[in-house]
Amino acid sequence: MSDISVVVLVDTRGPPRETILCKREHRIMYVDLRSWVMVQAAKVNDVVMETSATVRVPVPCTDLNPLNLLEEAMPRIGQLPDGVSVVYDAKSHAHAFQFMQGVADVQFPAAQIFQRCGYFPEEFSIFFILKHGRKYENEECIVNIRDIDRTSISISITNSNIIFIYDSQPVKFRNYVFRDNNWHTVGFSVTGNTVSMTTDCLNIRRKRLKRQFPSFLMVSNSTIHIASCRSRKSALKGMLKDLLLIPGADAATKACPPRVPRHIHHDNNLPMFPDFGGLDTPGPKWEDCTWMSVGNLAFDLYSQSLKVCINGIWKQISIRLAAQAKKKLDYLEAYQNIETMGPSIDVELFSIPGEGLFSVFANSGGNSETHHRKKSVSGLYQWADKKFRLYQKLTTDEAQSWCSFWIGNQFYLAVANYGLNPTHGTNSTIFRWHRRRKKFRVHQDILTWTARDFEYFQNDDDHFLVVANHAKGSTQEVDSIIYKWNKREKKFKEHQAIPTVGAYDWTYFTVDSYQFLAVAQAFNGLSTMIDSRIFLRQGDQFIQFQTMETNGATDWEFFKIGQEYFLVVANAYNYGPQNFKSINTYRTNSTIYKLNIQKKVFERFQSIATDSAIDWEHFTVGDNNYIIVSNAQNGDDEENNNSLIYRWQGMDKFVLVHKMAILPSADWEVFQDGDDMYMIYANPKGKISQVLKVKYA
Known part of the structure; x- marks a missing residue:
C-alpha cells in the first residue's frame, strides 16, 4: 500500500x-x-479529485431473515428450469428436487436476497437435506456463490469428502454420510476462525478457517448457483430437499438436541425442545417423522423455527427465545425415588435417537453379599412415561464414573472401575450400543489403576478418552493415560501418559480455539493440600498450563457466562499437616476461578464453604445462571445437611438462593423434557437416589 x-x-x-x-x-x-x-x-486516474459527496459504503448483512435458497431459485413449480423436476420419495414421504444430467444452470442474483447490504454475514449457517447413494464420478455441487472471477461460498461433495469453500479457500471434511441412499442433514456454521460441520444432529466436526475476522466478503454483485455450479459435469445427481441460509451464530446449537443433556451449551439458555406434535400452525405440511428420518432438520419460514425429527415427533425451537428467557427457578420438589443396585457415586445422562433418554449409575458395593469376591453391577434406567425405569444391568467392578460419547454413528459408554485390588490393576470397560438387540455389549477392556474418571473429547476427526488413575499399590503417583481411537482397529490405543498424583477427575474444555484438560488431584499420601493442574494442547500433546492449590479436589466444572469463562473446583477433604488436629475434615472451601484473558491465567474469583463437595454442576433457567454443589458427607451438623444452589448475580458474584435438605449427594445432572426441567442426583450412602422437579416462578 x-x-x-x-x-x-x-x-x-x-x-x-x-x-x-x-x-x-x-x-x-x-x-x-x-x-x-x-x-x-x-x-481512476492517479490524480485524486476533490469531492463533496460522501462515498456510499456497503454494509454487512446483519438483519436478514432465514432463507430457503431453493425457493428463491425456483419459486413456482411451473417455471422449473430444464432438467429439474420435483419427485416424491415414497420411502420417507418427502418431496424433493431432482437434477438431471446436463441440467441448465439454476441461479439467481445475490442482490435478490442481499437487498440492503453488500457483504455476506460474518456469522452464518447453511443447512441442506440430501439423499444420495450413487458413486461420485466427479465433484458434485450443492451451492456456489461467486462473482465473475472468484468463489465467495461453495459446498460440494465427492466420494470421499464434503468440501466447504470460503473466499476461495477450501476446507475438507470426510464424507461418511452420503453413501447409503438415505436422507441426511448437513449443516456448515461459520463463526470467527472456525467452520463446523454438523451431520444428522449427531456428529459435529470443527476445523480452522483461514480468514481475517471480520472479512467483509462482498456479494452484492455475485450470483448464487445451485446444484450445477461450474460446469455440467459438476451437476448434483442426488435429491435435494432443503437448502437454508441462516444468518447469525451457530444454528446447529439451536436446532439439535445435546447428545448428553448434562453438556448444556453455555452460550445460550436452550432447553430440550418443547413438543411440537399435533399443533395446528400455519405453513407447509411436514412429511412423516419416522425412525428412518431421525435427525432430519427442516426450517419453517412461516413460524421462523427450526424443527428436528426426534423419536417420531417434529420438535421445534424458535429462533426468538423471549418466552424461554422469562422463566425463573422458584423451588424444587421431590419427584421420583430411584432404587439403585447400591450406593451411587456418579450418574450419567445421555440420549440415543429413537430410544430416548437414559441414566446410568456408578454403583459400588452393597449389591452383593460376596461383592469382595465378585464384580458388582451398575444399573441403566430409561426415561419412559416421565419416570426412570430399570432397563439393563451392566457388570462393573466398584464403578466410579460413566462417560458417554459418539464415534461416527456408534454410541459408547465407558465406565471407570476402581476395582478391589489396587496392586494388580483393574479392567475398566467400554460398552457399545447394539442397535438390533437394543442393549449395551462389552466392546473393549482397558487396564487401569483404581480409576476414578473417564473424560471423552474430540479434535476434528480424532477421538480421545482420558482416564484418571488414582493410585497404584501404595503410591498415589501414577500415570493417567490419554487414549486415541484407532480407526482401523476400532479400539482405543494409548496416546500420551501424564504423571498425576491421586487423580480424581478430568475435565475437557475449550476457550476460543484453545483446548484444555484440567485434572483434580486429591491426595499425595501425606496431605490433601496439593496442586491440581491444567494442561493446554499443543500439536498432538498436552503440556502443563497452570497449577492451582486444592484441598482433596474431586471435580472441576467449566462454564461460560456472557463473555466470561469460569472454573470451579470441588474440594472434598482437609487432611494433613495443615489440619493436624483433624477438626472438621469435611469442611473445606471450594474455589471459583475466572479466566483473565489478558494475563492468560485463571485467577481466584470466589470461595464457597462446602462439606465434602464431590461435584459442581452448572445449569441455566431462562436468563439466570446457577451452580449446585453436592455435599456427600453432611456429618452431624444438621445445619450443613444440605445441597446448595447459587445464582449468578453479577457484581454480587454467586449468591446462595436454595438449601435443600435431601439425601447425601455425590453427583448432579440436569435434563429437560418438553417445558419441564428435572434434576437427578446420585446417593453415595444408600440405594435410593432421587429425581427433583424444577418449579418455575
Missing part, C-alpha cells in the same frame, strides 16, 4: 467523516473509520 493520506470527505448533508484513502494500482480503497468497512471503487 502506497501514498496513504488522511482526508476529510465533506458531506453537505451532515458532519465531516474521517476516512483513510489508499491508492493502489490505480484503484481507490475507502476505509470508513467509524464502521471499519472498506470498499473498492472503480479504476
Whole structure:
C-alpha cells in the first residue's frame, strides 16, 4: 500500500467523516473509520479529485431473515428450469428436487436476497437435506456463490469428502454420510476462525478457517448457483430437499438436541425442545417423522423455527427465545425415588435417537453379599412415561464414573472401575450400543489403576478418552493415560501418559480455539493440600498450563457466562499437616476461578464453604445462571445437611438462593423434557437416589 493520506470527505448533508484513502494500482480503497468497512471503487486516474459527496459504503448483512435458497431459485413449480423436476420419495414421504444430467444452470442474483447490504454475514449457517447413494464420478455441487472471477461460498461433495469453500479457500471434511441412499442433514456454521460441520444432529466436526475476522466478503454483485455450479459435469445427481441460509451464530446449537443433556451449551439458555406434535400452525405440511428420518432438520419460514425429527415427533425451537428467557427457578420438589443396585457415586445422562433418554449409575458395593469376591453391577434406567425405569444391568467392578460419547454413528459408554485390588490393576470397560438387540455389549477392556474418571473429547476427526488413575499399590503417583481411537482397529490405543498424583477427575474444555484438560488431584499420601493442574494442547500433546492449590479436589466444572469463562473446583477433604488436629475434615472451601484473558491465567474469583463437595454442576433457567454443589458427607451438623444452589448475580458474584435438605449427594445432572426441567442426583450412602422437579416462578 502506497501514498496513504488522511482526508476529510465533506458531506453537505451532515458532519465531516474521517476516512483513510489508499491508492493502489490505480484503484481507490475507502476505509470508513467509524464502521471499519472498506470498499473498492472503480479504476481512476492517479490524480485524486476533490469531492463533496460522501462515498456510499456497503454494509454487512446483519438483519436478514432465514432463507430457503431453493425457493428463491425456483419459486413456482411451473417455471422449473430444464432438467429439474420435483419427485416424491415414497420411502420417507418427502418431496424433493431432482437434477438431471446436463441440467441448465439454476441461479439467481445475490442482490435478490442481499437487498440492503453488500457483504455476506460474518456469522452464518447453511443447512441442506440430501439423499444420495450413487458413486461420485466427479465433484458434485450443492451451492456456489461467486462473482465473475472468484468463489465467495461453495459446498460440494465427492466420494470421499464434503468440501466447504470460503473466499476461495477450501476446507475438507470426510464424507461418511452420503453413501447409503438415505436422507441426511448437513449443516456448515461459520463463526470467527472456525467452520463446523454438523451431520444428522449427531456428529459435529470443527476445523480452522483461514480468514481475517471480520472479512467483509462482498456479494452484492455475485450470483448464487445451485446444484450445477461450474460446469455440467459438476451437476448434483442426488435429491435435494432443503437448502437454508441462516444468518447469525451457530444454528446447529439451536436446532439439535445435546447428545448428553448434562453438556448444556453455555452460550445460550436452550432447553430440550418443547413438543411440537399435533399443533395446528400455519405453513407447509411436514412429511412423516419416522425412525428412518431421525435427525432430519427442516426450517419453517412461516413460524421462523427450526424443527428436528426426534423419536417420531417434529420438535421445534424458535429462533426468538423471549418466552424461554422469562422463566425463573422458584423451588424444587421431590419427584421420583430411584432404587439403585447400591450406593451411587456418579450418574450419567445421555440420549440415543429413537430410544430416548437414559441414566446410568456408578454403583459400588452393597449389591452383593460376596461383592469382595465378585464384580458388582451398575444399573441403566430409561426415561419412559416421565419416570426412570430399570432397563439393563451392566457388570462393573466398584464403578466410579460413566462417560458417554459418539464415534461416527456408534454410541459408547465407558465406565471407570476402581476395582478391589489396587496392586494388580483393574479392567475398566467400554460398552457399545447394539442397535438390533437394543442393549449395551462389552466392546473393549482397558487396564487401569483404581480409576476414578473417564473424560471423552474430540479434535476434528480424532477421538480421545482420558482416564484418571488414582493410585497404584501404595503410591498415589501414577500415570493417567490419554487414549486415541484407532480407526482401523476400532479400539482405543494409548496416546500420551501424564504423571498425576491421586487423580480424581478430568475435565475437557475449550476457550476460543484453545483446548484444555484440567485434572483434580486429591491426595499425595501425606496431605490433601496439593496442586491440581491444567494442561493446554499443543500439536498432538498436552503440556502443563497452570497449577492451582486444592484441598482433596474431586471435580472441576467449566462454564461460560456472557463473555466470561469460569472454573470451579470441588474440594472434598482437609487432611494433613495443615489440619493436624483433624477438626472438621469435611469442611473445606471450594474455589471459583475466572479466566483473565489478558494475563492468560485463571485467577481466584470466589470461595464457597462446602462439606465434602464431590461435584459442581452448572445449569441455566431462562436468563439466570446457577451452580449446585453436592455435599456427600453432611456429618452431624444438621445445619450443613444440605445441597446448595447459587445464582449468578453479577457484581454480587454467586449468591446462595436454595438449601435443600435431601439425601447425601455425590453427583448432579440436569435434563429437560418438553417445558419441564428435572434434576437427578446420585446417593453415595444408600440405594435410593432421587429425581427433583424444577418449579418455575
